[in-house]
Amino acid sequence: MLGLLETGSGFWSAIIWIVVVLVIGSIVIYIRNKGEDSYKKNTEQDKPFISGNPEKSKENSHLSASHIYWGLTEALKGYYNPLVKMHTGNINDYSGWIIVITAIILIMVGVSG
Amino acid sequence: MKKIIFGIAFIIFFSFLIVSAINMRTFGEPTYSEMDDYFIENAQSETGANNVVTSVVFDYRGFDTLGEATVLFTAVVGVVALFRGVKK
Amino acid sequence: MSGFFNIFIIPGGLLLIFMLLSLIRLILGPTVPDRIVALDTINTLVVAGMILVGAAYEEVIYIDVAIVYALLSYIGTLYVAKYLEGGSNK
Amino acid sequence: MIDFIVTFLLSMLTYLILTASQGEVWGIWSVFEIITGIILSFIVAFIANKVLFQKRTYRMLNPLRWVIFLVYLIGPFFWAMAKANIDVAYRVITGKINPGIVKISPGLKTDLGITLLADSITLTPGTLSVDIDEKNNDLYIHWINVTTLKPTTHHICSNFPQWIRRIAE
Amino acid sequence: MKEMSRIVKTVTNFVYGFIIIFGFYIIAHGHLTPGGGFQGGAVVGSAFALLLISYGSLNSKKFLKKDILSLFEGFGLILFIVLGFSGLGITFFYNFLANSGGWFGNAAVIGVNPGNMNTGGVIPLMNIAVGLEVLSAFGVIVLTMASAAEFTKKKENS
Amino acid sequence: MGTLLAVLYIFLGIGVFFNCLGSVGLLRFPDVYTRLHAATKATTFGSIFTSLAVIVYGFSSWNITGDSKFRVLALHTIVALVCLIITNPTGAHAIARAAHRSGVMPRQAVIDELKEAKLK
Amino acid sequence: MIGNLPYVAVVIFVGLGIYTLMFKKNLIKIAIGVVLIENGVNLFLITLGYRKGAIAPIYTYAPSGQAMVLPTPQALTLTSIVIGIATTALILSVAMMIYKHYGTLDTDEVRRLKG
Amino acid sequence: MNLSNHIPILIIAIPLLAAFLVPLIGRINKKATGILTTLALSVSLILTIVLAVKILTVGPQVYVFGATSPSLTLPSGLKFPIRIMLQIDAMGIFMGLITAVVSFVGAVYSLIFMKQHSGLDKYYSLLLLLTVGVFGMEFTGDVFNFFVFLEIASIASVALISFRGIDLGEPAEAGFKYMVVSSISALVVLFAVGIFYGQYDLLNFAALASVIKYSQLDKIALGLLIPVLAMKAGAVPMHMWTPDAYSEAPAPITMMLVAASQASLYALFRVVFSLYNISLNVLTVGWIIIIFGLLSMFIGVTMAIIQKDIKRLMAYHAISQTGYMFLGVGVGLAVLANPVALNQYGITAMEGGIFHIMNHAMYKGLLFLTAGALFFRTGTKNLDKMGGLAHSMKYTTIFFIIGAAAIAGLPPFNGFASKILIYESVYRFNPLLSIIAMVVSILTLASFVKVFHSAFLGPKLPQFKEVKEVPRSMVFAMAVLSCIIIFFGLFPDLIVKNLVHPAVMSLIEQFKYTGTVLGGM
Amino acid sequence: MSSFVEIIHISTLIMMIIAGFLAVIFKKLLPSIIALTVASLLLSLEFYILHAPDVAIAEAAIGAGLTMAIFIFAIRGTR
Structure with a gap:
């Protein structure tokens, strides 16, 4: 069948997936259209509720890239600090790492294997 | 710390190279030489050149030579491109 | 190898030992010009040695290498000398 | 012009010394060799005549x-x-x-x-x-x-x- | 770059032409004696380097033109690859001139011999093509780096 | 044959001796200029003689055997020799000049007119 | 061991070059290291092609009746020598350009790109 | 003269001839250079497709240089080939297709993207030479010839990476670093070639494969070859050059660099599978490659999350995605000696890994091109300074979404298709590996959400008021890649059955490879 | 007497290694480059002794003339 990708323990077909997504999506849309009766457009219900404060202007609300995932990097500090330290940008280290890995592989391949 | 790791790795690498040098076949006595004997015997009759090295370079392995001339061309274009607009 | 092999190969070997002496000057040489002098000497000795070894091998065509060597070592010497002179102002 | 000719002759001489072996011409050079030599010396004369005769002094031609x-x-x-x-x-x-x-x-x-x-x-x-x-x-x-x-x-x-x-x- | 002393310049005048003819000899006799396109090209390229060093980069402009050299470089390479293409009736890089009797087509004497210029098939032509490419490539590299050295170094007056 | 061998031995002996002298002088002398004396003169002279030995060998073998390869040997050696003679003193001059300009002054010098000329 | 001294010399050359690349702090020194490795590998190839008591694989004026050394490694080495000079020229040009912009050749300072 | 026999060399020789012609033409007419480049690369693309059809129907192709017939591999009376030959099997042409597509798209994209730079004739010449180098690495059947093309590719890459070095310092720095590491790798490869030559007096891959004994020296050669080729492919912890080089090169070149690094990956697989095959200790080497894959995946993606430079971020993702390929193929290698496991999941894992190579080249190329489009209009690569670009660059936004979804493995794009092959087969080998791969996929999605949010979403920023959509040829280049991605995503089975499976089989079956040259030994 | 050739060969190798070593350990660049040139020239002599005149010419031309030239240009441009 067209679009059937055998993976050894199952299969994947993009066509079937799309059909399923379309079906589920239409069901969802149908349910959504039923909707809440009391909702009306252009009333107070439209506005977002941010802990009761007025909404910020759009220019200030844009989150710049270095602040996204700040929490993640802060939490994984113990992992990130040595990792970033490893990337020194020093050309000696570049060649050094190559030699280190070559030495390890030479031991693995040359002695054991 | 890093220097020590690198130093140890360098020593290991170097010792493996030494091992390979000692394990290499004896200097001056090639074990197999079929390909080269073919070149030595047939180069004169096939290509008409007295210099076997040249006939290997330009006939039997001519494509290498093209690649090698290309490397030189690439380097020249690279150098000229790097210093383009340098007037003096 | 012909009978003349020994005659030419032994001076060749001796020249190599003199090269070693010049190499000592390259190691010691307190200033850069000393080292260039050592380089120049090694060049001359290598050319002489090449001619001798080529004659010893009875390979006529090897002398071409010595000619190239003699010509081009001069260029190398000139380059270092020029750098030392320091032609900075254009 | 004279510098071109002189350079040509000099390089031809050098080439002939370098290529002396066996051949038809006086038993030393082959004809093909000499033709090649003439062509190459011509090119060399073209490249090098300005360098050799920079001051345009022809005293050494004597x-x-x-x-x-x-x-x-x-x-x-x-x-x-x-x-x-x-x-x-x-x-x-x-x-x-x-x-x-x-x-x-x-x-x-x-x-x-x-x-x-x-x-x-x-x-x-x-x-x-x-x-x-x-x-x-x-x-x-x-x-x-x-x-x-x-x-x-x-x-x-x-x-x-x-x-x-x-x-x- | 400043020029060197008068003695060096005078010697250069003589040696320059000699190196070039010797380089051409190496190129043209690539199929007979040690040498070939690369070696001869490198020798001629060194001659350009010699001219550059003894006359300085300003004065040597009279004799060496970077544009012409890079033109010849492309020309040499195209000649080389066209020689490769012209064997395409059989295979790429087929030595179609060897033993054909025409130019460079004589069969070589088997065994030790003094060497005949008129042998080798396309090998001498390829030598010439590669030699042309290599000599102009080295010329361009040396000339470019000489002007770049003036460009990149620190200004000493300021 | 005997005379040929004798000539070869003499030439080679002279050549090796002067080359040796050049190297020893390179080690023994105190400053650049004196070393240049040893290096240039002695090694050039020595190399001339070793090359002359090869040339003599080439021409005589050509006479004996008539094989053109010995003539080629001799001619090419002559060319190499000419190159050596032309380039060596010039190289020495360039080195000396560069050394003086880079500020390496002759040691134990009784007089240095070049330095005075530069100071003027 | 003594019979394989040329191979050991090759290895020493390669090792010296690698050492320079790993521990020397000057960009031009690094270029020198690369040239040293190249020299070592070229010597390796030529050494592989040597055959005791043989002559060069050129028939012009050769002493007759002898074995010849293997020609292929010489062809390979020719190629690798020219590749080597191309690499060296490019490395040095880039190093000069780095100096133009950074004003230094120290590898500890030439590292604006990191992290 | 039957031209169809000469297609393999024409694919290489036509761009090469064009590369030599471009500087000469550039003296006469600057504008013609780009068009000539595109023309040459399109011819090459067409020829590659023709050759692919031929190989997939007829079988592997051999092209011997200078012989009396293009397929005369053995001269009379000899058991081993003496001439250089191109040897293209299904795996080689699979890589060749990637290179052809990527280089063609890159050339089209460069037409406008590079317009403000000087020295364009050199740029195009170098682009063609890089293409030639990568093609040569993939097609050649000769060990030393491989080294020569490796050098062509790396020197051209260096020249292209530092192409903007006249104005800025960083490209020159990146170029220097790349040059040093690639010279190390090339020289080590040459050393290994010397070891092979010294032992067997052969230089042909297939002939070497038929005689290799796995002696101590062969082990050392393998131990030298694996790390340097993995380094050129960008495996952690030798990946440090990758972000530098990828972020400083112009966008089309970055795309080509991805293809070039994959050519090294291909060479690694070729060495391990075709040269040594089961004579080596497959478990050790397989696990070495799997560990490379794991490290690359995880460290690559975690480093990507904290990047601020958009191209640097994508470069770390490239490392991370290379890990998937290592993982898939490494699992295949680890079970190579075990026919049952190989049939159960080994081949599938390798299919996943190999298919991922092509997918990766496509979507990573698309992403780099969108990054280049952003740089073209805004003049910055810093994510902190961008924002709200979706308002003015609609096409770019759509293409970026497609690429990001594909790289994160969202169905129905092509990234998912190859990733699911890897997940499910690797799960049967070792569940932990599969779980790590999924986690990495999630982190990839997270970091692309970050890029999407900070570059495209948000209000229109005042400094980007003037920003317009990129010109049409650039949109065309991106559209081509997007179409390929969507097509691969929708019909993965077509590709896997017709292109990837033969490639995998040609890797696994060593006899097929050697038999092409040595005549069914 | 061909053992004399061996002696020449081995002593050339040793000198070459010394020169290479000097090229690494010299602090200043110019002496380092001179040592590198010496190593390269001796390498050429080594090729010559190993019966590879083609390679010897290439190495002499490139090692002595051009490598020196471009290294000198590089250190001129970076001082």
């Missing part, structure tokens, strides 16, 4: 000068060189030196002359040309055994300037 040059080379020059080496041997073995840099005015005008003189000086006893005054062709000589503080030309390079004047000027 064959007599070349004869004198050869005589000079084999005669006084070689003799001086032999003396020089014995001198060097003496100094190497004993270590007696008394060096200094002195100035001489040989009075040569052409580039070729001053070059010949400088090279001759370098290869002859106890002297080594260090620098040249570009304006009046004065040579600064490193003298390994300074005998007088105000040397004349004759002290340094016996009668070379006369020879060279005959060759190159």
Whole structure:
């Protein structure tokens, strides 16, 4: 069948997936259209509720890239600090790492294997 | 710390190279030489050149030579491109 | 190898030992010009040695290498000398 | 034009010396070789004639000068060189030196002359040309055994300037 | 770059042409004696380097033109690859001139011999093509780096 | 044959001796200029003689055997020799000049007119 | 061991070059290291092609009746030498350009790109 | 003269001839250079497709240089080939297709993207030479010839990376670093070639494969070859050059660099599978490659999360995605000696890994091109300074979404298709590996959400008021890649069955490879 | 007497290694480059002794002339 990708323990077909997504999506849309009766457009219900404060202007609300995932990097500090330290940008280290890995592989391949 | 790791790795690498040098076949006595004997015997009759090295370079392995001339061309274009607009 | 092999190969070997002496000057040489002098000497000795070894091998065509060597070592010497002179102002 | 022809002939000569082996022409060169030589020398003449004849002086085209040059080379020059080496041997073995840099005015005008003189000086006893005054062709000589503080030309390079004047000027 | 002393320049005048003809000899006799396109090209390229060093980069402009050299470089390479293409009736890089009797087509004497210029098939032509490419490549590299050295170094007056 | 061998031995002996002298002088002398004396003169002279030996060998073998390869040997050696003679003193001059300009002054010098000329 | 001294020399050359690349702090020194490795590998190839008591694989004026050394490694080495000079020229040009912009050749300072 | 026999060399020789012609044409007419480049690369693309059809229907192709017939591999009376030959099997042409597509798209994209730079003739010449180098690495059947093309590719890459070095310092720095590491790798490869030559007096891959004994020296050669080729492919912890080089090169070149690094990956697989095959200790080497894959995946993606430079971020993702390929193929290698496991999941894992190579080249190329489009209009690569670009660059936004979804493995794009092959087969080998791969996929999605948010979403920023959509040829280049991605995503089975499976089989079956040259030994 | 060739060969190798070593350990660049040139020239002599005149010419031309030239240009441009 067209679009059937055998993976050894199952299969994947993009066509079937799309059909399923379309079906589920239409069901969802149908349910959504039923909707809440009391909702009306252009009333107070439209506005977002941010802990009761007025909404910020759009220019200030844009989150710049270095602040996204700040929490993640802060939490994984113990992992990130040595990792970033490893990337020194020093050309000696570049060649050094190559030699280190070559030495390890030479031991693995040359002695054991 | 890093220097020590690198130093140890360098020593290991170097010792493996030494091992390979000692394990290499004896200097001056090639074990197999079929390909080269073919070149030595047939180069004169096939290509008409007295210099076997040249006939290997330009006939039997001519494509290498093209690649090698290309490397030189690439380097020249690279150098000229790097210093383009340098007037003096 | 012909009978003349020994005659030419032994001076060749001796020249190599003199090269070693010049190499000592390259190691010691307190200033850069000393080292260039050592380089120049090694060049001359290598050319002489090449001619001798080529004659010893009875390979006529090897002398071409010595000619190239003699010509081009001069260029190398000139380059270092020029750098030392320091032609900075254009 | 003349410089082109001379360069061509010189390079042809060099090429012929280099390629001398067996062949039809006098048993030395083959015809194909000579044709190649002519073509290559033509190219070389095209490239190098401006370099060789920069000052447009054709003094050296006189064959007599070349004869004198050869005589000079084999005669006084070689003799001086032999003396020089014995001198060097003496100094190497004993270590007696008394060096200094002195100035001489040989009075040569052409580039070729001053070059010949400088090279001759370098290869002859106890002297080594260090620098040249570009304006009046004065040579600064490193003298390994300074005998007088105000040397004349004759002290340094016996009668070379006369020879060279005959060759190159 | 400043020029060197008058003695060096005068010697250069003589040696320059000699190196070039010697380089051409090495290129043209690549199939007979040691040498070939690369070696001869490198020798001629060194001659350009010699001219550059003894006359300085300003004065040597009279004799060496970077544009012409880079033109010849492309020309040499195209000649080389066209020689490769012209064997395409059989295979790429087929030595179609060897033993054919025409130019460079004589068969070589088998065994030790003094060498005949008129042998080798396309090998001498390829030598010439590669030599042309290599000599102009080295010329361009040396000329470019000489002007770049003036460009990149620190200004000493300021 | 006997004379040929004798000539070869003499030439080679002279050549090796002067080359040796050049190297020893390079080690023994105190400063650049004196070393240049040893290096240039002695090694050039020595190399001339070793090359002359090869040339003599080439021409005589050509006479004996008539094989053109010995003639080629001799001619090419002559060319190499000419190159050596032309380039060596010039190289020495360039080195000396560069050394003086880079500020290496002759040691134990009784007089240095070049330095005075520069100071003026 | 002594018979394989040329191979050991090759290894020493390669090792010296690698050492320079790993521990020397100057960009031009690094270029020198690369050249040293190249020299070592070229010597390796030529050494592989040597055959005792043989002559060069050129028939012009050769002493007759002898074995010849293997020609292929010489062809390979020719190629690798020219590749080597191309690499060296490019490395040095880039190093000069770095100096133009950074004003230094120290590898500890030439590292604006990191992290 | 039957031209169809000469297609393999024409694919290489036509761009090469064009590369030599471009500087000469550039003297006459600057504008013609780009068009000539595109023309040459399109011819090459067409020829590659023709050759692919031929190989997939007829079988592997051999092209011997200078022989009396293009397929005469053995001269009379000899058991081993003496001439250089191109040897293209299904795997080689699979890589060749990637290179052809990527280089063609890159050339089209460069037409406008590079317009403000000087020295364009050199740029195009170098682009063609890089293409030639990568093609040569993939097609050649000769060990030393491989080294020569490796050098062509790396020197051209260096020249292209430092192409903007006249104005900025960083490209020159990146170029220097890349040059040094690639010279190390090339020289080590040459050393290994010397070891092979010294032992067997052979230089042909297939002939070597038929005689290799796995002696101590062969082990050392393998131990030298694996790390340097993995380094050129960008495996952690030798990946440090990758972000530098990828972020400083112009965008089309970055795309080509991805293809070039994959050519090294291909060479690694070729060495391990075709040269040594089961004579080596497959478990050790397989696990070495798997560990490379794991490290690359995880460290690559975690380093990507904290990047601020958009191209640097994508470069770390490239490392991370290379890990998937290592993982898939490494699992295949680890079970190579075990036919049951190989049939159960080994081949599938390798299919996943190999298919991922092509997918990766496509979507990573698309992403780099969108990054280049952003740089073209805004003049910055810093994510902190961008924002709200979706308002003015609609096409770019759509293409970026497609690329990001594909790289994160969202169905129905092509990234998902190859990733699911890897997940499910690797799960049967070792569940932990599969779980790590999924986690990495999630982190990839997270970091692309970050890029999407900070570059495209948000209000229109005042400094980007003037920003317009990129010109049409650039949109065309991106559209081509997007179409390929969507097509691969929708019909992965077509590709896997017809292109990837033969490639995998040609890797696994060593006899097929050697038999092409040695005549069914 | 061909053992004399061996002696020449081995001593050339040793000198070459010394020169290479010097090229690494010299602090200043110019002496380092001179040592590198010496190593390269001796390498050429080594090729010559190993009967590879083609390679010897290439190495002499490139090692002595051009490598020196471009290294000198590089250190001129970076001082």
